[in-house]
Amino acid sequence: MNTKQKVVTKIESLAFEGKGVARVDGKVVFVRYAVPNDIVEIELLRNKKNFAEGKITRIVEPSPFRIEPICKHFGVCGGCSFQNIPYEVQLEWKRRFVVDAFEKIGKISNVEIKSVLPSPKIFGYRNKMEFSFGTSRWLTDEEIETQTEISTKEKQFALGFHIPERFDKVLNINYCHLQDERGNTIVNSIRNKAFELDIPAYNLRNHIGFLRNLILRFSFTTNELLLNLVTTSQVGEKEKKFLDWFKENFTSSELVDQLLVTTNDSYSPTAFGNIEILKGNGNLFEHIGEVRFRISPFAFFQVNTLQANNLVLKVIEYANAKEKIVWDMYSGAGTFSLPLAKVAKTVIGLESLESAVEDAKFNAQLNGIENAYFIAKDLHTKNILQELSKFPNPEVMIIDPPRSGIHKNLLNAIITIKPERIVYVSCNPTTQARDCQEFAKYYDLVEIQPVDMFPHTYHIESIALLVKKG
Template sequence: MALKKGTVLELDIESTAFKGKGIAKVDGLAVFVPGTAPGDKIKAMITRKKKSFREAKMLELLEPSPVRVEPVCRHANTCGGCTWQHIPYDKQVKYKEQHVRDHIERIAHLSPDIVQPIIPCDDSLYYRNKMEYSFGTRRWLSEEEIQQDEFVDDSAFAAGLHAPGRYDKILNLKECHLQEKISYRLLDFVRNHCIEHNIPAFDTHKNEGFMRHLVVRTSDYTDDLMVNLVTYRDESETVQKLADALLDQFPGITTIVNNVNDQPNPTAIGRFENVLYGPGYIVDRIGNHSFKIHANAFFQTNTKQAEKLYEVARQYAELDNGGHLFDLYCGVGTLSLFMADKADKVTGIELVNVAIENARFNAKENNVTNAEFVLGDMKDTFNELFLEKHGHPDCVITDPPRSGMHPDVVKQLSNLKLDRLVYVSCNPSTMARDLKLLKEVYEVESVQPVDMFPQTYHIEAVAKLTKKG
């Protein structure tokens, strides 16, 4: 069969692929279909033609898979926040573990037997400590509205999440189950307040309006609750009235800030910030260390699961006898500080200046005196001159971005021939690519998947490497 774009056909979904798409086979050719589950029989239309595969859109679910369940949220089939709510959680983690095994075998050319059973999340819903909602003047239409013959107006004050792949349209949320239940209630209150008081949403096409984002931060270890109102202009009277109304309705709020982003970029980070109520930060904890988390600071999104991830990294680092630890891509230093009590010295390296400032601040706040943090681009900074100045590590932990490590960093780690190397990854495919190179010098002993983001296809993994010979 010629599977050209627009072809409609029936498919049997056999398994899942990375990024959560179901896989069907037609004459040996893989067809990837989002929103499906293994065992589904569907009618689909080919939407993209590539040399070695096809992508398709499900038009109709002909026979649901035995594993398929009814999503908790009404938006699950439309929203990009949760892509796997139609799959029960015990199956989600098995699919994720298999994805890691596939990457290790297919990309790294290592035995999949080194992959350990996945560490699941205790809470498959309401696990996030931060949600960033957006406001807009155009709402995303439902499939039913799109299929209507008559015109459906999409202009509205919309509050929720960006529709998948669209920066300019907002899925107007009526519920959300990713953060504590108060999070959606705050969003709904702000939306209604703005409509009632004629406060306009920001229009991304015209670069005008007012409300841009609502960011809600909660703490797992305290009762702290932050509301961050991100606006296009600095209008103190408008935001203060909204803040007062929020405090009246939600007395549990401990701080409210207003980030003013008067630039065309869509970020929720303001050019400057006004504290409207409280200290301007919340406090949370990972391990034995407390962290002051300001509105724009990075912090692990799933606090309790981050502790499990870090504990695996600490076990793999084997720092019982101390030694000098390097933490590459250290961010705000959470992992560095988690390791500090086991090491004689910790040296963190990070590209982002504000992250280094936060790391130094966090070390001081927690009375950690054996950690230093160095600003620099890893591929340029992590070299022989750096080692001469800061010393040679006994162990390195690397926690790179989704793109993995730069080839120069991989080469330097190979040249070091460390006794122990720990690789923390948020993208097992790029980790497997790097492990393929590192295995020339190191034995990859173990890979531990850790699920940080239930209801999504995302999966973290930690690899333990030791020097060969």
């Protein structure tokens, strides 16, 4: 089997990262944007020891599950993996991802894994979008095949999303179906004006340029929109003219309720910096259940607000925390802690990011919640058990770690502390399964509830309920 070789094969299934799985000469081949039961011609791109990767060059016979994606950028931008699969079929495969992770990685098969909770909205569900400016625009296959004449200026400016595995390339996004309609109007307006005035995008390699990111946040509670332009301080006459237009256009616009400009001269690609508020107070507000949350410009918040309500309700149900002491590990801005505080005796939220702790404290005060306490703590330190011993022992523990899962130091500490009940929320079933294999020595894994927070992507949230043995 050689790279650049073309073969016809059948797609057997989907892998966790959303790639189709085929077999050629007995070797597994991963194929992006393939649908189970497709018969496709693929070109082999990489041939590694245990697997290969290929791309579709021709669909010989489409799967009965294949549908036409709604987005013209599908298959290029990388944001969506499954727009070519009906939503109900997406949910079936996402459940399989969780089942496979627990059976193959966690070696756990005797647990009930429920049907996936579907998202209330499958388009326009995101409350945050982050677009990047770039100095190297990705040319589409159509532009290349039709030999469309594109100027050097057009090739050197883009506003959209980075191409998967090509962080230097940015695809112009004219319309994203995952965001509020107002966002598409704003993105196109800013791109056109910046191009007209010849404003340089920031170059990640030589760190020269002005425009870095465009962040939009939407409140599903108040219907407000926050627009945040991230730039460098490399300001000349052209850049001043653009900023004047930006301020005048959007301070008077009914589309925008909160308007900010953030200056970021760091070499880090992460969007942050010194904020100037041009309109409003710089914050949005959302409700999850009975709790009101302030969302500051760069704060983490679940991106699917409507489905976050269902996620929190399920966590509360599993926690069964009435009049109990609850610890919320990786507590963030209090997404789980504050609703739980409505029923629990005491909630202690532990989080390593100090800005998130400050947001959680503010949100507690905003809601008049006095039995939730938030502490900034490095949860991965070697002496974490000693640090945690300063707090009253929990009867219930909520754990919502990053994709990498629970750090081994914290995992060992939790096993030593042995709360009666653990509710483990994860955005990565593979690391969740790995950690639950360790917990299974001391806990019964009662059931798992997958929750679809990200329709049309391969991502799946899952909530595991563990109860101490005996």
